[in-house]
Amino acid sequence: MKIAIAASEAAPFSKTGGLGDVMQALPEALSQIAGNTVCLFLPYYSRVKYNPAFECEFITSFAINLVWRKCHVGLFRLKSRRKKLQIYFIDNEQYFNRDGTYGYSDDGERFAYFSKAVLACMNYLDYKPDVLQCNDWQTALIPVLLRSEFKPCFPNTKCIFTIHNIEYQGWADQNFNADVLGLDGSWMDTLRYGESINFMKAAIMSADAVSTVSETYAKELQYPYFSHGMSDVLRMRADDFYGITNGIDTTVFDPNASKSLPAHYTAKTMAEGKAKNKAALQKELGLKVKADVPLYAIVSRLAGHKGIDLLCYICDKFMGMNAQLAIIGTGEAQYEHGLTALAKKYPGKMVVRLAFDPALADRVYAGADAYLMPSKSEPCGLSQLIAMHYGTIPVVHATGGLNDTVKPYDAETGEGCGFTFVRYNGEDFMDAVERSMALYNDDRAAWNALAQKDMALDVSWNAPAQKYMELFWKVIG
16 A cells, blocks of 8 residues: 655654654554555754754755745655655755744644645655545645645545644634635635634544544544544544554663663563662662662653643652652643652652653653553553553553553452553542552562563554554545
C-alpha cells in the first residue's frame, strides 16, 4: 500500500509532545510491513534546516497561492538508505524560520499553507497514495483541500484524520476562507463551526474516516465532558470513528541499551538493574539514598489536566509517609511555584526539577519504583507505557488510554499491571498510592514479579501498526 502521512512535528526533528513521538515511530512501523511504501511530510523548521545532524537534499521549488499571496514552496528530502520510508520537508522561511513551533498569531495561515503545500508536493512527486493520514489541527485542512481543489489530482486517495488531542482545534474567524483558503462558498458549511472557522471540525466532516489514539478516548470524545465542544460532530461520524491505542518505539526507549542510564537491565535482571539506577538517581537529584524507600516519579507537563492539582492536594499526606517523590517537567506557573514550595518543605524526600530533559527523564523511568499519572483526561499517554517497559509500576487515573493500557492489579490473582482510580478526586488518588505502597512494603517479591510482567508486555508499535493497516484497508475497500 502507498501511504502518505502529514504532521506538524516528528522526533527527532521537532517535538513538543506525544505527537512528535508517534510520528517518529508510526511511519517507521508502517514502512516495515511488507508491500508498504510511506512518505512523511513535515515543516522544514529552522531547527531542522540549520542542524548539520540532519542531512537533506533539495528536490524542487515552486509557488502556490493562498488567495492573493504567492507563497514559496521548497521541497527537501532527508538523505536515507530506507527506500520504503521517505521523509520530506516543506521549506518556507516566512512561516517556519522561527524559534518556536506553535503559538504565533498567524498559526492558522502557517498551517493552511503547509496543508496545501503537502498536496502540491505530492502532486509534483507524482506520489498518488492509497491513503493519506493527517494528524491534529495543523493538518486538518488537508481533507478539505483533497476533496476540493486537489480532487482532480488525487481522485482515488482516501483520507484518515487522527485526533491526538482534541483540546487544540484550530480556530479562525469567518473571513479566513476568503482571506487565506479561497475555496468556493459551498465549503463554508464544512469549515464553519458556530460563528468561526474550525479546522478540526472541517477535517472530521470531510475525511473518509476519523481515528484517535485509544479505544476509550474514542468513546469519551462523544460526550461533552471530554470533547471541548466537538461531541455532536463526532457522534455524526460515529460509524467511521475508530480508536487505536498508541505504542512506543522500543528501540528509543530501551532500558537495556539507553546511553543515558548508569546501568542496563532486562526483565530477568530487573531487580538488580533498577536498584543501581535508583541509587544513582537518588544521588543525582539530592534525595536520600535509601534502597527500601519507594521512589515515586512524574515526568510531565505541569498542568491541571495532567492531574497536578490532585498531586498538590495529597502531597503533604504523601510526604508524611515513608516514600520519596521526584517531579520532572515545566508548565503552568501556579504548579511550578506550588510544587517547588512543597519540595522545600521535604528536603531529601521530594525534589522538583523544572526542566525538559529527555536524558534525565530516561534515568527517572529507570530509577523510580512507581510512576504517577493522575491525568484528568489522557488521549493515550506514552509515559505509562515507557514506565512499564522500564519496570516502573504505574499509578493512574482510569481515563482515556490509561484505562486501555493499565489494567488494575489484583493482589489475589496477580492479574493486571498497575494501580488505578476511577473517580477524579484526591482521596481516590491517595487510595491508589497507598495500595501500591502496601504491595511494595509488604510483598516485595510480588512487586518485583509485577514489574517484570510489565516489562514483558508488548508496548511496541507492532500491534497498533497492524490495526492502522486494517483501518486503511477498510477505508479503501
